[in-house]
Amino acid sequence: MHFLDQAKIFVRSGAGGPGAVSFRREKFVEFGGPDGGNGGKGGDIIFEAVAGLNTLIDFRYTQHFRAPRGKGGAGSNRTGAGGEDLVIRVPVGTQILADDEERTLLADLTAAGQRVILLEGGPGGRGNASYKTSTNRAPRQHQGGEPGEEMWVWLRLKLLADVGLLGLPNAGKSTFLNAVTNASAKVGDYPFTTLRPQLGVVRHKGREFVIADIPGLIEGAADGAGIGDRFLGHVERTRLLLHLVDGSAAEPVETWRIIRGELEGYGAGLADKPEMVALTKADLIDDRRRAQLAKALEKESGNKVFPISAPLEEGIEPLLDAIIEWLGSAAKEVEPADESNWSPL
Numbered sequence: 020m021h022f023l024d025q026a027k028i029f030v031r032s033g034a035g036g037p038g039a040v041s042f043r044r045e046k047f048v049e050f051g052g053p054d055g056g057n058g059g060k061g062g063d064i065i066f067e068a069v070a071g072l073n074t075l076i077d078f079r080y081t082q083h084f085r086a087p088r089g090k091g092g093a094g095s096n097r098t099g100a101g102g103e104d105l106v107i108r109v110p111v112g113t114q115i116l117a118d119d120e121e122r123t124l125l126a127d128l129t130a131a132g133q134r135v136i137l138l139e140g141g142p143g144g145r146g147n148a149s150y151k152t153s154t155n156r157a158p159r160q161h162q163g164g165e166p167g168e169e170m171w172v173w174l175r176l177k178l179l180a181d182v183g184l185l186g187l188p189n190a191g192k193s194t195f196l197n198a199v200t201n202a203s204a205k206v207g208d209y210p211f212t213t214l215r216p217q218l219g220v221v222r223h224k225g226r227e228f229v230i231a232d233i234p235g236l237i238e239g240a241a242d243g244a245g246i247g248d249r250f251l252g253h254v255e256r257t258r259l260l261l262h263l264v265d266g267s268a269a270e271p272v273e274t275w276r277i278i279r280g281e282l283e284g285y286g287a288g289l290a291d292k293p294e295m296v297a298l299t300k301a302d303l304i305d306d307r308r309r310a311q312l313a314k315a316l317e318k319e320s321g322n323k324v325f326p327i328s329a330p331l332e333e334g335i336e337p338l339l340d341a342i343i344e345w346l347g348s349a350a351k352e353v354e355p356a357d358e359s360n361w362s363p364l
């Protein structure tokens with residue numbers, strides 16, 4: 020089983036370059052002074068959060084990251100070149116944890132562009148020029164560069180989204196994501212079409228928020244059934260859960276209960292997170308059944324239920340209205356495209 024949302028990697032910053040021992044040699048100067056330059060600093064290990072990445076899958080293939088060492092100093096007081104910093108790009112929402120018992124949090128990258136220097140490169144060694152004093156004019160003293168630092172760390176991804184989609188496989192989560200966002204998630208008439216989380220941005224009535232679509236859950240997911248519940252970590256940090264219940268299923272209310280049971284089983288306060296419920300595939304059932312199911316689900320969940328049909332774009336508007344109202348200022352205001360003074364002339 021692959022844990023795409025967690026990876027263990029080895030990082031090492033570069034060692035400093037050695038200082039040089041050198042003496043000036045010029046044609047008519049008999050005793051040139053010392054001119055050995057300092058070594059260059061080793062490269063740092065830097066993590067940077069970038070937008071557009073949703074998984075840590077790449078870290079399954081590349082697990083070792085070493086920044087280059089600094090170059091040695093040289094004569095004529097030339098300092099060695101610094102080793103280039105190694106920038107490791109990770110998805111926004113990645114946490115860096117120590118490989119200790121408590122998994123101590125070392126860094127939490129929550130915004131695109133955020134950078135942390137995890138390990139500094141070793142300083143370069145001093146060249147012999149730097150040891151020159153009035154009493155020692157021809158020092159041969161110099162230093163090797165300091166070694167870099169190294170460690171194993173865990174990367175753990177918890178996507179940052181405002182709303183997390185939940186539901187059984189085939190409930191219509193990805194179809195909904197595609198209907199309301201810029202995302203183009205894979206949709207399929209079979210369970211587990213979605214194998215990794217996907218984010219999409221909703222723009223509605225001058226407001227913006229982010230939705231996370233995660234793989235479907237099945238009964239026993241908290242104990243590893245299906246593809247388990249590890250992707251639930253991605254909705255841990257959302258403000259709101261949008262629970263999608265397939266209205267065309269035989270027992271929609273029962274499927275709602277199954278997912279709720281898995282949330283309880285997972286823990287981490289997920290079961291206490293605010294929830295909205297949407298009854299999907301409303302186009303496949305008649306008005307009577309729709310009304311009856313909505314009522315039963317409202318009673319069971321204690322929440323208002325929104326019947327929707329993503330392909331027909333029915334029921335979407337009131338649902339998005341309710342979400343932005345619920346999110347309040349968390350749904351950022353966006354500049355509306357200015358069409359007011361558009362003119363064909």
Ligand SMILES: Nc1nc2c(ncn2[C@@H]2O[C@H](COP(=O)(O)OP(=O)(O)OP(=O)(O)O)[C@@H](O)[C@H]2O)c(=O)[nH]1
Nearest residue numbers: 188189190191192193194207211212213235300329
């Ligand atoms: N008629 C109808 N079909 C829908 C609707 N929403 C989704 N579907 C269909 O239901 C099937 C499953 O949709 P997906 O969006 O892939 O479901 P999912 O919840 O993302 O499924 P997993 O990724 O497997 O968990 C696809 O064949 C969709 O075309 C809907 O509102 N009406």
Ligand SMILES: [Mg+2]
Nearest residue numbers: 192193212213
């Ligand atoms: Mg899907």
